[in-house]
Amino acid sequence: MEPSTNVLDLNLLRRSCSSCALNELCLPAGIGGDDLTRLDGTVKDKRTLERGGVLYRDGDPFKALYVVRSGSLKTFVQNEAGDTQILGFHLPGEIIGFDALASNRHASQAEALERSSICELPYAQLQQVTSEVPALHRQLMRVISREVVEEHRHLVMMGRQQAQEQLAIFLKSLADRYERLQRDGAALTLTMSRYDIANYLGLVVETVSRLFSRMEEMGVLEVNRKAVRILRPDLLADLCRNGHPTGSRRNDAG
Structure with missing residues (x-):
């Protein structure tokens, strides 16, 4: 052979x-x-x-x-x-x-x-x-299960009332997947467009762009076009839970 x-x-x-x-x-x-x-x-x-x-x-x-x-x-x-x-x-x-x-x-x-x-x-x-x-069959079942979990996570994101929370969950999920690939989970390369992200989250692209800028102002992220560095994973985790960092001075809606 x-x-x-x-x-x-x-x-x-x-x-x-x-x-x-x-x-x-x-x-x-x-x-x-x-x-x-x-x-x-x-x-x-x-x-x-x-x-x-x-x-x-x-x-x-x-x-x-x-x-x-x-x-x-x-x-x-x-x-x-x-x-x-x-x-x-x-x-x-x-x-x-x-x-x-x-x-x-x-x-x-x-x-x-x-x-x-x-x-x-x-x-x-x-x-x-x-x-x-x-063993290969069990691995395939695990992969299928992981796909189901990702679909469930997507539905959870779409159901969030605060757009900031949706984007934070998306970025945290992407960081977790990077780490599973043994890549730096704090240094993301967004190969998808802002329009694609907005479509995935059920938002308008202007909102997504505004939220990236807001998260930069909060010190959570550093954004350079498609390159996104997570500076404060702890604050990102806060955003995933309640749409704003704990103790932050936020009066506006997401």
């Missing part, structure tokens, strides 16, 4: 899951040997999407799940009038495509926010491997 390390994607990255920097995020602890070989065999290809590139569209038949290897994507739905609702933003190590499990057709569209590399896992082969590797 041809060694998997000879199969290269557009970025000349090695195909083998054992050599991937996301190994610990995607795979259960202790998986190795024959189990890794089986998993490598399910990875159909690694593709590169340029910014704005579409991974799948609403209505496309369900064929595979996808691991974000590098870059980031957004998922969204669009009605007949062209109105868009963003459902989520997806970072390296996260798996997308679960929206098609129920009906065997995707119920959303996935689009790259920047140049991104994707691993494709054909679902039929993945099912066979997970049946042979129980």
